[in-house]
Amino acid sequence: MLRKVLAAALALMICVGGLLAAEVKGKVKSVDAEKKTITITIKGEEKTYKVAADCKFTTKNKKVAEKLSAEGLKFEGFAKNPAVTLTVEGDEVKQVTVGGGGKPKDK
Numbered sequence: 001m002l003r004k005v006l007a008a009a010l011a012l013m014i015c016v017g018g019l020l021a022a023e024v025k026g027k028v029k030s031v032d033a034e035k036k037t038i039t040i041t042i043k044g045e046e047k048t049y050k051v052a053a054d055c056k057f058t059t060k061n062k063k064v065a066e067k068l069s070a071e072g073l074k075f076e077g078f079a080k081n082p083a084v085t086l087t088v089e090g091d092e093v094k095q096v097t098v099g100g101g102g103k104p105k106d107k
Contacts, residue, residue, distance in 0.1 A: 021094070024049075024086045033073040038093065040084060052092040059098040068098060 026040035026047075039048040057068045057075065068075050077098065087095035 021087055021089045024088055025083070026086075027083050028078050028081050031073050031078045036073065038073065038078075038084075038086070038096065040086065049086060049088060049093045050091060051096070052089075052094050055093055056095045057098070058095065061099055064098075 024040070024042065024047075026042040029039040029041050029046050031038050036051045036053070037048050038051055039046055051073060055072070057072050059065050059068050064077060068077065075098075082098050084099075085097040086093045087097075
């Protein structure tokens with residue numbers, strides 16, 4: 001009985017954690033590595049997000065994936081204003097995925 005209750009509680013926490021995360025798509029406007037912020041343009045409007053210290057940086061482009069992951073916000077490719085998808089949990093960005101195309105939108 002206790003195992004079932006603990007399993008249910010764990011499942012609930014995982015589901016709630018997933019609900020708190022949101023994906024935001026846009027184009028990079030600017031990055032401030034010192035302040036740990038990223039500003040993106042979504043449907044013509046700019047929005048600045050705080051980037052978590054443990055943020056993951058990913059891309060489908062295998063040629064730049066390692067460099068992006070190592071450099072984080074200091075990645076020189078951000079100067080080209082790429083399309084990005086941000087995974088936001090609470091008030092911080094937990095993952096930045098560069099590329100992917102599509103129209104910028106927010107959920």
